[in-house]
Amino acid sequence: MFPASIHAGLSSRFAILVAISFLFAGISAAAEDSPEPDYSAELASVDIYDSALADELSSTQPDYGRLAGQAYSSGDFERAAAFYILALKQGAGDNTTQYNLACCYGLLGRAELAARFLQLSVDNGFSDVHGLQNDPDFTLVRDDPLFRWEVAGMAEQIEKRQAAAGQRIFIPAHTWQPAWVSYPNDYDPRQSYRLLVALHGFGSNAESFMGIRERFADPDFIMVCPQAPYAFPLGDAVGYSWAGWTMNGGLPPESFADTQAYLDELIGTMQRTHNISSVYLFGFSQGAMTSVYEALSNPLQVDGAIIFGGSLWDFLIGDGLLRDHPGKQRWFIVHGSKDTQVDFAGGQALRDALIEAGHDVSWQEFDGGHSVPEDMVKLAEQWMKELDKAVDE
Structure with missing residues (x-):
């Protein structure tokens, strides 16, 4: 699973990541070919001059991701999964939340659900092949034939995506x-x-x-x-x-x-x-x-x-x-x-x-x-x- 003054400027040497991409033109063209979704209904429902809007938007929303992390840390994986689902419904459609939900299903021994949310995470940009193949949260489902087959396909998907993005090097x-x-x-x-x-x-x-x-x-x-x-x-x-x-x-x-x-x-x-x-x-x-x-x-x-x-x-x-x-x-x-x-x-x-x-x-x-x-x-x-x-x- 992936987790939950005075500024002092301190110097040292650090490695920064440099991405060298060779296929910008192809990537841009692919983006332009994708039609933009129709948001007219959603936009029509918003009154930008509503005086009560500020109060509505300032109201504190539950931090379901944090609550999920706490439940995970305590070993209550069903509760953690429920909070991650609430976080996703709240709009946290990021690949990390999806991956963490998959981890909960892995710890609960639910191979099919673990594979489905792993795939969703990979589709949304998750790209750690090593994590997919070695995360201990998937120990209970690692030998499931369907899970193993799905993970192999995800690893191939990530590798192809990374190859298309270009070579990555590191510079101190x-x-x-x-x-x-x-x-x-x-x-x-x-x-x-x-x-x-x-x-x-x-x-x-x-x-x-x-x-x-x-x-x-x-x-x-x-x-x-x-x-x-x-x-x-x-x-x-x-x-x-x-x-x-x-x-x-x-x-x-x-x-x-x-x-x-x-x-x-x-x-x-x-x-x-x-x-x-x-x-x-x-x-x-x-x-x-x-x-x-x-x-x-x-x-x-x-x-x-x-x-x-x-x-x-x-x-x-x-x-x-x-x-x-x-x-x-x-x-x-x-x-x-x-x-x-x-x-x-x-x-x-x-x-x-x-x-x-x-x-x-x-x-x-x-x-x-x-x-x-x-x-x-x-x-x-x-x-x-x-x-x-x-x-x-």
């Missing part, structure tokens, strides 16, 4: 990325403060993740929330990813090193411009895995990390990070026992690997899904304060 480039910063209510620049670097999950964004600060009992720290560098369409919105992978294909593996350089620059900038006593990372989901990578790669700057819904990425072992940086930081790892997005066993594997490498690990599990519960945040807050108090003494 220098960019500026936004970050949001918040301060304690009684902030005094002459005093030193703990720095909390908060990394959002896949598909989220920095501005929305800043709300995590409200879950702390006494947020007496400077919090900076950087935006992940890789943007991709997520329904009617834009999602962001820390790794060079999106629903529409992957960037070179080495692109993740640029993410690490970005975070190094972020931390260094905050240390140069503020009176920082200690540095902690706070990551959720993909942001959790990114926090692990950054902490192990930057042991001289990062004192500890708080990990919610994270897992053990293979390249942490393959690149020798755990071997080469034993016992450098302290960790507070939290995972929901009913997490269906990042497997609970993956969180346990991360915990065990860090302990084996000599790190100081505090582990908390809760009866829930892929989320950041407020009571767990408060435990992490107390853990940070106790560590800083021990250092001061």
Whole structure:
């Protein structure tokens, strides 16, 4: 499934996508040959001078997509499917919502419905062949003959569409990325403060993740929330990813090193411009895995990390990070026992690997899904304060 201040300009190198299309003329001609639908009836029903129109349009509509994501995270896939259907009826006709609905049917073991909504998603532009063929949400229906045949046809459809669009290449480039910063209510620049670097999950964004600060009992720290560098369409919105992978294909593996350089620059900038006593990372989901990578790669700057819904990425072992940086930081790892997005066993594997490498690990599990519960945040807050108090003494 694909997920739910002060601007600090920070520079680093990032890969940007360059699409080279060779068949513009043919594509344009095809578009011109398609007749425009007749919207006369719909237009006739709209009174553009209706004074009550503003009140009607300003009324808050339920965010069915968000509710669906919450139900999915809790493992209630029937409820999630119902909310995704409501989102589609509300007008969210994007391929991401259609794909996520297909995932729900896959998790419910309904092969035919999963295939139908996958096909609808592909027809509307979904183009991740790897996701179609490997998404664990389709494990229960993967061996169904009809589903397997339909997916093979969709993969061929995507490959033909991509071939017609032209060759895609990747170019490393220098960019500026936004970050949001918040301060304690009684902030005094002459005093030193703990720095909390908060990394959002896949598909989220920095501005929305800043709300995590409200879950702390006494947020007496400077919090900076950087935006992940890789943007991709997520329904009617834009999602962001820390790794060079999106629903529409992957960037070179080495692109993740640029993410690490970005975070190094972020931390260094905050240390140069503020009176920082200690540095902690706070990551959720993909942001959790990114926090692990950054902490192990930057042991001289990062004192500890708080990990919610994270897992053990293979390249942490393959690149020798755990071997080469034993016992450098302290960790507070939290995972929901009913997490269906990042497997609970993956969180346990991360915990065990860090302990084996000599790190100081505090582990908390809760009866829930892929989320950041407020009571767990408060435990992490107390853990940070106790560590800083021990250092001061």
